[in-house]
Amino acid sequence: MDELLINWEQKAQEQQKANKQFLQKLQTKRGRGVEKLLPDMHDEAFSHVDCLKCANCCKTISPRFKMPDIKRISKYLGMKESAFIDQYLRMDEDGDYVVKFSPCPFLDADNYCSIYDARPGDCENYPYTDSFDFIKRPNITYLNSTICPAVFYVLEKLKKVTKL
Template sequence: MSGILDKWELRAKEQQKANKQFLQKMQLKKGKGAERLLPDLHEEAFEKIDCLQCAGCCKTISPRFKTPDIKRIAKYLGLKESVFIETYLRLDSDGDYVVRSSPCPFLAADNTCNIYDMRPGDCRNYPYTDSDEFFKRPTTTYLNSTICPAVFYVLERLRAKVG
């Protein structure tokens, strides 16, 4: 990884305040047309980034497990929903089910997901770099920029394009 992605973790932490301000400004302006840039920037980012080389999301944060996710994954694992919840999940401060600990218990040693085809909706949509969620939740997005190189990349490219 080169260019924008050189030392991205350090740079993301250093630029957290600027990124937060940029995202708050974009949220107030409802994206100001920048949301149209997201799909292309998302594709560009993932041409440069291989998630299996990072897995920062799976190692540090948890998706929300909604009822359909719990039903689907429990069935896939051959567990009763209550056993799945008791074994793998806890309620967070927002009342959402999340994994009990990090890294995710479904993350394999090679950074693949043991339940990939059944993974929660939050995992399917992460890192939200191709949707308007990117601007709707500025706090989450700028925090994600320190976890996911794709979020950092998209933020940097957006700031350069729309300032």
């Protein structure tokens, strides 16, 4: 395990203010071009992070379930869309469908996803460490840095490289 990831949860809590400020700085002209570094940092982070040992995302937050996700997952489960929504989803304050409860009802005891092959787009793209969304959505990245060790890792590496 990389030294950076030892006690990462505590470090993430301690670095919250600094990380929030750093992410705000990335929104300026000085932060342009940083997204080019993300794919390599993403790969580096996931060479140290095993999602199946963590699953914090599935245990604490919900993806948005968009209608294409609902159609695909309902079909995968052999359910009617309305029954799937009634059984598993609720509407949040932003008008998005999310799971009713945490942890995710599709998370198995071994941290595998029971609907992995049909999972929502948000799950497939999470934690956005290899895309411009990582920079474009600073509030979500800031939150994710306390949930996902890979986000924390990439954020800390970016801070060292960019010196903003």
